[in-house]
Amino acid sequence: MSNSTLSFWEETGNGRTGIMGWLTSTDHKRIGLMYLYILLAMFIVGVFLGLAIRLELIAPGRTIMDAQTYNTVFTLHGVIMIFIVVIPSIPAAIGNLVLPIQLGAEDVAFPRLNLFSWYLYVGGTLLALVSLFTGGGTPDTGWTFYVPFSEFTTTNVSVAVIAVFILGFSSILTGLNFITTIHRLRAPDMTWTKIPLFTWSLYATGWIQVLATPVLGITVLLIFAERVLGVGLFDPNKGGDPILYQHLFWIYSHPAVYIMILPAMGVVSDIIPVFARKPIFGYKTIAFSSLMIAFAGSLVWAHHMFTSGMSDTAVLIFSLLTFIVAIPSAIKVFNWTATLYKGSISVEPPLLYALGFIFLFSVGGLTGLILGSAGTDIHVHDTYFVVSHFHYVIFGGTGFGLFAAMHFWLPKYYGRMYDKTLSKVAFYILFVGFNLLYFPLFIIGLQGMPRRYYDYLPQYQDGHIISTVGSWVLALGLAIMFYNLIKGCLKGEKVNGRNPWGAATLEWTTPTPPPLLNFDREPDTSRKPYDFKGVTPDE
Amino acid sequence: MSNHVHKDYAGAKLGMWLFLFTEVLLFGGMFVLYSAYFHEYPREFHIGGKQLDVVIGTLNTVVLLLSSFSIAAAITYIQQGKKKLALIYTYLTIGAAFIFLVNKTIEWRAKFHHGIWPDSPHLRELSHGENIFFGLYFLMTGLHALHVIIGMVVLSVMVYFLKKDVINQQDFVKLENAGLYWHIVDLIWIFLFPLFYLVL
Numbered sequence A: 001m002s003n004s005t006l007s008f009w010e011e012t013g014n015g016r017t018g019i020m021g022w023l024t025s026t027d028h029k030r031i032g033l034m035y036l037y038i039l040l041a042m043f044i045v046g047v048f049l050g051l052a053i054r055l056e057l058i059a060p061g062r063t064i065m066d067a068q069t070y071n072t073v074f075t076l077h078g079v080i081m082i083f084i085v086v087i088p089s090i091p092a093a094i095g096n097l098v099l100p101i102q103l104g105a106e107d108v109a110f111p112r113l114n115l116f117s118w119y120l121y122v123g124g125t126l127l128a129l130v131s132l133f134t135g136g137g138t139p140d141t142g143w144t145f146y147v148p149f150s151e152f153t154t155t156n157v158s159v160a161v162i163a164v165f166i167l168g169f170s171s172i173l174t175g176l177n178f179i180t181t182i183h184r185l186r187a188p189d190m191t192w193t194k195i196p197l198f199t200w201s202l203y204a205t206g207w208i209q210v211l212a213t214p215v216l217g218i219t220v221l222l223i224f225a226e227r228v229l230g231v232g233l234f235d236p237n238k239g240g241d242p243i244l245y246q247h248l249f250w251i252y253s254h255p256a257v258y259i260m261i262l263p264a265m266g267v268v269s270d271i272i273p274v275f276a277r278k279p280i281f282g283y284k285t286i287a288f289s290s291l292m293i294a295f296a297g298s299l300v301w302a303h304h305m306f307t308s309g310m311s312d313t314a315v316l317i318f319s320l321l322t323f324i325v326a327i328p329s330a331i332k333v334f335n336w337t338a339t340l341y342k343g344s345i346s347v348e349p350p351l352l353y354a355l356g357f358i359f360l361f362s363v364g365g366l367t368g369l370i371l372g373s374a375g376t377d378i379h380v381h382d383t384y385f386v387v388s389h390f391h392y393v394i395f396g397g398t399g400f401g402l403f404a405a406m407h408f409w410l411p412k413y414y415g416r417m418y419d420k421t422l423s424k425v426a427f428y429i430l431f432v433g434f435n436l437l438y439f440p441l442f443i444i445g446l447q448g449m450p451r452r453y454y455d456y457l458p459q460y461q462d463g464h465i466i467s468t469v470g471s472w473v474l475a476l477g478l479a480i481m482f483y484n485l486i487k488g489c490l491k492g493e494k495v496n497g498r499n500p501w502g503a504a505t506l507e508w509t510t511p512t513p514p515p516l517l518n519f520d521r522e523p524d525t526s527r528k529p530y531d532f533k534g535v536t537p538d539e
Numbered sequence B: 001m002s003n004h005v006h007k008d009y010a011g012a013k014l015g016m017w018l019f020l021f022t023e024v025l026l027f028g029g030m031f032v033l034y035s036a037y038f039h040e041y042p043r044e045f046h047i048g049g050k051q052l053d054v055v056i057g058t059l060n061t062v063v064l065l066l067s068s069f070s071i072a073a074a075i076t077y078i079q080q081g082k083k084k085l086a087l088i089y090t091y092l093t094i095g096a097a098f099i100f101l102v103n104k105t106i107e108w109r110a111k112f113h114h115g116i117w118p119d120s121p122h123l124r125e126l127s128h129g130e131n132i133f134f135g136l137y138f139l140m141t142g143l144h145a146l147h148v149i150i151g152m153v154v155l156s157v158m159v160y161f162l163k164k165d166v167i168n169q170q171d172f173v174k175l176e177n178a179g180l181y182w183h184i185v186d187l188i189w190i191f192l193f194p195l196f197y198l199v200l
Helices: A018-023 A028-056 A067-103 A111-133 A157-184 A197-229 A242-276 A283-299 A312-340 A349-372 A374-380 A384-414 A420-447 A458-491 B009-040 B042-050 B054-079 B083-113 B121-125 B128-163 B173-198
Strands: none
Touching: A028 A067, A028 A111, A028 A384, A028 A458, A067 A111, A067 A157, A067 A197, A067 A242, A067 A384, A111 A157, A157 A197, A157 B009, A197 A242, A197 A283, A197 B009, A197 B128, A242 A283, A242 A312, A242 A349, A242 A384, A242 B009, A283 A312, A312 A349, A312 A374, A349 A374, A349 A384, A349 A420, A374 A420, A384 A420, A384 A458, A420 A458, B009 B042, B009 B128, B009 B173, B042 B128, B054 B083, B054 B173, B083 B128, B083 B173, B121 B128, B128 B173
């Protein structure tokens, strides 16, 4: 243990230094940070594409781009944000940073496989970028690659779907690695009811990654096969059925929504009790509800297809199942509020972002019920109501969950603290901008503005103007937040001691930043993860 | 600390089983398509199925079953420390995989000879249902054949490991996992064979 005083920044463990020390490192903390850097870079690309979409829609008719460019821009925005940013955001980046330490382990179960997953992720990302500049032009199908259009468009869909396949493979291997780690590498006495809730949520997520992603794999492979061989499995002219494509696609892509949101819920479950200085209310129900969401969420895919043609019985069943997913989600929200109730709350930045998550996710979740009931869904299907709903869930949920996680854990890994006042300012700008951007879209969606349309009638313009202005406010908030985080990580005040927030999970008992093998002494697993008695923040 | 070697036999097996789940689900998507289209075109599937060569299909089933036995035997021998026999039986498994692919090639070439390949002019003249049947036939057996090829590569790496004593009497989980993978390749064929050759 002679090297235990060195942090993972200084000690690579593979004898290499500099950039090769990173690219060949099997250390879960380095891999987590490498994921974080790439996906944040891609997030910024996605944000700019989103800003371009909003700017185009500020007025009817052509504003800054032609219709075909608009189609490729919203497709890219979707593919980048969903497959490259949001799905790996919390599980692969933050999960890799935190999960092994929370379990008291030295690393994940398969460190080399972990590095391989990262290379697959990078390869998939690069291939997605290649698809933009080669072949017949940037894909214009939307991120769902719906047939029959995706079979026949001359744009470069073939390369894009292979990129998605590779990214999916990376996601599967990460999930597989985490499940095995949680089963096999818990510290002695780390019983299932002592596992922190963030790790519990990653356990449920891992199962979805392993069980749902292969179906996406085969679906995108089939698109590739259709384009290359022309079998016609989804082409009505050759006897195929496009609805079957939609079934296969959503069998993955609906559970994928829970790959995005469950880890964010785990982050919030870890943050709320720390800043309320109270044990979390209903630990077991929160842990169990993650598994419930993973299970029930796998049975609801066809609610994306209420208007595609299904039997009334099928619609009824999928509508009911969709409502059932709301129960475990609501359990979590009530437990978080119950934890805050009569807590001794300190409003630090991580808590603010977590509260932002609860509010925005609740708005997204409740509007999900409107979409889940068949009658109202037929009215708002494929309108901006849907766009607004999933941005509240995915950006307001996963995005704010990621921001909360970064504010909570980055000081641990960088050993430096950001400017807390500035991060609060950034939060309020972000929060206002977010609602300004997405709330008007609910209204114009209810009024009938269809999604993905390049042009629209003048009566929707007011909503679009507010929304576009909101997008600039949001971008300003993001800029301030990233500036503050980057500056804090590089030059911020040094964090004193191991436990700046006074949290009780294991990652806060290690040195700051943690050493290569995470612990300088045997992890103390006698304490429950949310038992704050005698734990004080290190000033 | 840096040369600390972490060995977790049960963990390695657990990881492999999880991966096998994903393989089952990958093919599961294709089986879903098969059942949906079989429901839609039962008569055409019957006509298509009658045109497949049951003899070659049966032969390939026997070959794969034997290869599952031989890889299991290789694992048993390495557990007993009989490295040479383990190597021979791994070679036999690779050989069986090769025979399977040769048979598959003969079978596919016969189909091509009759003008049946994806999107062929002949197939376009046939009914929708037959087009879908042969489309699924080529995609599903093709995906399976791809897994056979991957299996051959994996088993060849195992031969290398056996020769280098990386796999030995004490540490044979790599060979066991390769064997599990080979069994799933066999198992998927056990489902493909009746669906395409027998029940129709």
